[in-house]
Amino acid sequence: MSSSSPSPLVSPTSSRSVTETVNGSHKFVIQGYSLAKGMGIGKHIASDNFTVGGYQWAIYFYPDGKNPEDNSTYVSVFIALASEGTDVRALFELTLVDQSGKGKHKVHSHFDRSLESGPYTLKYRGSMWGYKRFFRRALLETSDYLKDDCLKINCTVGVVVSAIDCSRLHSIQVPESDIGEHFGMLLENMECSDVTFDVAGEKFHAHKLVLAARSPIFRSKFFEVLEEDKQEIVISDLEPKVFKVNSSLIVPIVLHEAILHFIYRDSLTEDVDVAGSGSSCMSSVSDTLVAKLLAAADRYGLERLRLMCESHLCKDISVNSVAKILALADQYHATELKAVCLKFAAENLAGLFSISSYISLTICEKKS
Structure with missing residues (x-):
């Protein structure tokens, strides 16, 4: 009768599942609140799409409220899933910014209630989370949240993700490149x-x-x-x-x-950053330091500098300045800035027809 050999020892293994949120934020500035008011119950102003956790999101502001039963007493604010997704779980925070400098912001946070109710699940594109009665309109219009006919809303989204993670057990921090x-x-x-x-x-x-x-x-x-x-x-x-x-x-x-x-x-230096702001006047935009740096970037083939200048000038596009900025973009081969100018012009034709800049814009488009 033969004796069996002992089984070899097997080293134990381990793994760890980490569930956390991938956070991102977006600032939505609503300029011209008084003009948006009265557009109708259920009609909204949408922010640009922004990406958090691999999904696109948008902020919807309803100046006359989202539902008829509120009878325009409240403004409504919602966060919407703007890309395809199924059962996307996320936490949200909406903040109405106090523009008096006192820091008394109005915060609606789903993060604070996550232990009680868990993350909110969005089933499909267009699903929303938010508040039908975000703020009473009469109070809003006499508050420090509305300044120079402008509202500012900060939105934070935390998309819930789960993954097997071993790297965090032993991690080495690498400093930023110097x-x-x-x-x-x-x-x-x-x-x-x-x-x-x-x-x-x-x-x-x-x-x-x-x-x-x-x-x-x-x-x-x-x-x-x-x-x-x-x-x-x-x-x-x-x-x-x-x-x-x-x-x-x-x-x-x-x-x-x-x-x-x-x-x-x-x-860029801080001096250039300062010089790049507030240059929306048509007569002065071509004389700004940023515009001259754009010319230098074009001459010396500094593509990243060109894009940085384009980004600065893009922030100053308005009905009054778009023609001048378009001319600069065309002259110095700033293709992305030129595309933004043309898109802005197409979306604001009514305003362009009412001012003399429309004539300059037409000439620039014909040259291109």
């Missing part, structure tokens, strides 16, 4: 600089290899055209303030010029 800071210090200290730009008499020191790596135009200058012993380039068709933010003879040279700052740090 390569831009290192290259920026190289520019500030002017260490090993081997080329100088002369812009209206002001000198800017840089490094050929960095410039050539970032711009095909500079690459051509340095390795195909520029002579070996030539270390200075005269820039005759750019204003000094385009080359250096806040350029002035009395301003220290340590203030970075905008193009070099972008090339070395891959970002």
Whole structure:
């Protein structure tokens, strides 16, 4: 009678299921509340779609209420699933922003009640969560939530997801890339600089290899055209303030010029951010620093800088400025900005017909 050998030991295994929310938020600004009021019960103004947790969402604002039984006494606000989805579970928060600066926001939060009722389930595209009686209209119109005929609503969505996760048992944090800071210090200290730009008499020191790596135009200058012993380039068709933010003879040279700052740090300076806002006047938009940087980006083949300038100018599109911005977009090959301008114009023809900018817009479209 033979004895059986013992069974080999099997190492234990483990796994962990983690259920959590993927959170995202969207700010919805409703300008011209008094004009929206009276559009009718059940009719809404919708925000742009925004993506959270792999699904698209939208905010619906009903200035006269969603249902007839409320008799226009309340405004209604809802969050809607704007993409295809089945049994999407999520938590929501709607906040009416107090614009007085006192921080007394009106918050409707599903997050706070999640332990009691659990996440809300949306069954199909168009499913909504929100409040028919979000705020009494008479109180809203005399409150600090309405300022300059403008309402601001913040929406937070937390999509519930479950996954098997082992990585969190042993995790190592990797810091954000700091390569831009290192290259920026190289520019500030002017260490090993081997080329100088002369812009209206002001000198800017840089490094050929960095410039050539970032711009095909500079690459051509340095390795195909520029002579070996030539270390200075005269820039005759750019204003000094385009080359250096806040350029002035009395301003220290340590203030970075905008193009070099972008090339070395891959970002815009705060001065450029400030200069890019509030430029919706048609007569001034082409003279802004952002518009001039767009021209420089086009000249030197700096595609990311071009897109950053397009993004800034896009925020200033209005009925009064769209023609001028469209002209800039066409001149400097800003295709995405041009598409946004044309879409805005198509959606606001009534306003364009009533002002002189419509004539300029028509000319720009014919040229394109």
